[in-house]
Amino acid sequence: MPRVRWWKGQIGDCCRRAYFTLSVSQIILVLGYMVAVICCFVIGAELTQNSNRPGFIALAQLPVILLLSLKSPLPLPIFLPSLSYEHYNFLHRWAGRTLFLSVTVHGGMWINQFIRNDEMDQIRSDKAVRGIVAYGLMCGIVITSLKPFRRRFYQVFWAAHVMFFVGFFAAISYHTPYSRPWIYPCIAIYGYDLAVRMLRYRIKDATLVPIDDTLTMIHIPDCDSGWLPTQHVFLRIMKGSGIFESHPFTITNAPSLSPGQRGIILYAKVSGDWTRKVHNLAKDTSTIEFDVDDDESMIMEETQRFLENEKDDVSEVRCGSDHPGRKVQVILDGPYGGLKMDMGEYDTVLCIGGGSGITFILGSIEACLRIRQTRKKGPRRVDVVWVVRDISTIQALSPTLSYLHTLSLKWGLELNYNLYLSYPATPLPGIPSCLAPTTRLNPFRPEISQLLRESLPVPSTSSMAEHEHELGIARPTAEAEAEQEAGGGIAVIACGPEGIVAETKNAIANLSLREKVRSGGIAFHGECYSL
Numbered sequence: 278m279p280r281v282r283w284w285k286g287q288i289g290d291c292c293r294r295a296y297f298t299l300s301v302s303q304i305i306l307v308l309g310y311m312v313a314v315i316c317c318f319v320i321g322a323e324l325t326q327n328s329n330r331p332g333f334i335a336l337a338q339l340p341v342i343l344l345l346s347l348k349s350p351l352p353l354p355i356f357l358p359s360l361s362y363e364h365y366n367f368l369h370r371w372a373g374r375t376l377f378l379s380v381t382v383h384g385g386m387w388i389n390q391f392i393r394n395d396e397m398d399q400i401r402s403d404k405a406v407r408g409i410v411a412y413g414l415m416c417g418i419v420i421t422s423l424k425p426f427r428r429r430f431y432q433v434f435w436a437a438h439v440m441f442f443v444g445f446f447a448a449i450s451y452h453t454p455y456s457r458p459w460i461y462p463c464i465a466i467y468g469y470d471l472a473v474r475m476l477r478y479r480i481k482d483a484t485l486v487p488i489d490d491t492l493t494m495i496h497i498p499d500c501d502s503g504w505l506p507t508q509h510v511f512l513r514i515m516k517g518s519g520i521f522e523s524h525p526f527t528i529t530n531a532p533s534l535s536p537g538q539r540g541i542i543l544y545a546k547v548s549g550d551w552t553r554k555v556h557n558l559a560k561d562t563s564t565i566e567f568d569v570d571d572d573e574s575m576i577m578e579e580t581q582r583f584l585e586n587e588k589d590d591v592s593e594v595r596c597g598s599d600h601p602g603r604k605v606q607v608i609l610d611g612p613y614g615g616l617k618m619d620m621g622e623y624d625t626v627l628c629i630g631g632g633s634g635i636t637f638i639l640g641s642i643e644a645c646l647r648i649r650q651t652r653k654k655g656p657r658r659v660d661v662v663w664v665v666r667d668i669s670t671i672q673a674l675s676p677t678l679s680y681l682h683t684l685s686l687k688w689g690l691e692l693n694y695n696l697y698l699s700y701p702a703t704p705l706p707g708i709p710s711c712l713a714p715t716t717r718l719n720p721f722r723p724e725i726s727q728l729l730r731e732s733l734p735v736p737s738t739s740s741m742a743e744h745e746h747e748l749g750i751a752r753p754t755a756e757a758e759a760e761q762e763a764g765g766g767i768a769v770i771a772c773g774p775e776g777i778v779a780e781t782k783n784a785i786a787n788l789s790l791r792e793k794v795r796s797g798g799i800a801f802h803g804e805c806y807s808l
């Protein structure tokens with residue numbers, strides 16, 4: 278019974294959010310593609326007599342779908358260097374659905390014709406059977422790609438995608454020899470992607486540190502350039518069964534300006550099997566290895582001290598930034614994506630993060646600090662809104678938040694933390710002592726539109742008018758307008774569950790034109806941690 282309820286919830290969620298999260302421009306693009314494909318196989322075709330045209334159109338879409346699945350950009354003008362795979366992944370999915378539609382029309386019309394003409398033996402012919410097998414494999418791809426399935430069983434989805442596609446190619450190449458000229462480019466495109474990604478693979482040493490019961494810090498020291506904060510890398514840990522999976526994680530820090538100092542810092546929140554395994558591996562102090570070539574005697578001393586303390590308190594494995602960490606080897610694939618806007622052009626930055634979305638926010642703060650450090654100008658204020666379930670994650674990341682605040686004072690940036698607990702404990706826990714006194718902790722979910730209005734670089738017209746009205750001042754509108762200069766612009770960054778990103782988008786859309794103009798312009802970047 279709970280399973281049924283779970284599936285009901287997932288499917289409802291899909292219909293409400295997953296399939297209606299496209300922006301207007303994306304919807305236009307998808308509709309344009311679908312209409313063009315449908316026109317190609319409908320206009321001037323006698324589908325009831327011969328429905329081969331949708332079949333050929335389906336074949337012609339295969340290279341398009343493969344192109345849209347590429348992680349490595351092609352050296353072509355349409356794959357602009359600034360585009361990362363997450364930007365066109367929605368087109369890959371919708372082109373796949375359009376292909377499924379074409380194949381369904383092709384197969385359905387033939388079967389309909391056989392039934393109408395009483396040619397049932399045709400359905401049992403080798404050609405038809407191979408076509409039906411190919412269609413079955415295509416159905417397998419479609420079913421395992423549905424969002425509830427993909428979210429719940431990501432690795433199965435991925436393996437099924439590859440296996441069903443290989444099977445589908447084999448089946449259609451036997452179904453019709455005309456398919457082969459379309460299959461070879463697909464193999465070439467996939468091979469190109471794999472080759473380029475393998476060239477970019479980097480094998481590195483890393484340290485896994487359990488920051489709290491659900492958060493693991495992954496520090497990759499020997500990696501100082503070639504990436505930016507907010508980009509993500511696919512991480513594969515060369516230990517145990519984790520070796521078979523690679524997962525995306527966002528880079529939370531900026532590269533050091535002097536070489537060999539910071540490396541890459543990632544944070545992985547436990548959300549399923551793999552992240553749990555990584556966390557357990559990090560916590561497992563029983564097999565901490567000492568590197569004999571390592572001259573870092575201080576680290577060894579600290580590790581030994583930690584292990585001795587641990588023996589005294591075997592009942593509980595401690596976590597935290599003083600944990601010596603676990604050394605492992607990792608393979609990095611990337612970086613991909615990241616913030617594409619130049620935050621140096623905005624006076625204010627509003628960062629809204631939900632749960633593990635804070636990693637993108639940390640990267641954004643680092644990016645702002647780097648702009649101020651190198652250009653001596655850029656954003657003057659960064660307002661951070663972070664919504665989390667409970668205080669433990671805030672406590673775990675408070676040293677990092679505090680470190681960023683110290684840097685912000687150094688580089689003349691006003692950094693405000695507004696923290697929100699969605700499941701607050703009673704009594705409300707205190708703010709970690711290392712955080713700046715300006716930090717606010719609230720035991721409720723934030724009203725994003727209100728926070729956005731508060732962050733706008735100049736007071737909004739409505740609040741000004743209200744204020745003036747309260748004071749009984751009646752001034753001509755032109756005079757009031759002339760007194761207000763446009764602000765320096767605001768960049769809004771939202772990262773986390775789809776709900777929080779959508780709410781932020783809506784809050785921006787609901788601002789009046791005047792508010793947008795007065796603020797000096799609004800830029801938005803949304804990032805959801807799900808594919």
Ligand SMILES: Cc1cc2nc3c(=O)[nH]c(=O)nc-3n(C[C@H](O)[C@H](O)[C@H](O)COP(=O)(O)OP(=O)(O)OC[C@H]3O[C@@H](n4cnc5c(N)ncnc54)[C@H](O)[C@@H]3O)c2cc1C
Nearest residue numbers: 428431524525526527545546548549550551552633636806
């Ligand atoms: C671009 C991007 C950046 C991310 N950055 C961070 C980060 O900085 N910190 C953090 O804690 N989490 C981040 N995530 C989420 C993180 O990748 C998943 O939590 C992790 O892969 C879960 O794996 P699991 O097996 O433990 O959990 P599962 O229960 O298997 O998966 C939990 C969720 O993660 C998705 N997921 C699983 N495997 C993958 C994969 N290989 N690729 C994409 N999605 C997957 C699933 O669809 C599901 O929705 C990011 C995700 C994306 C897409």
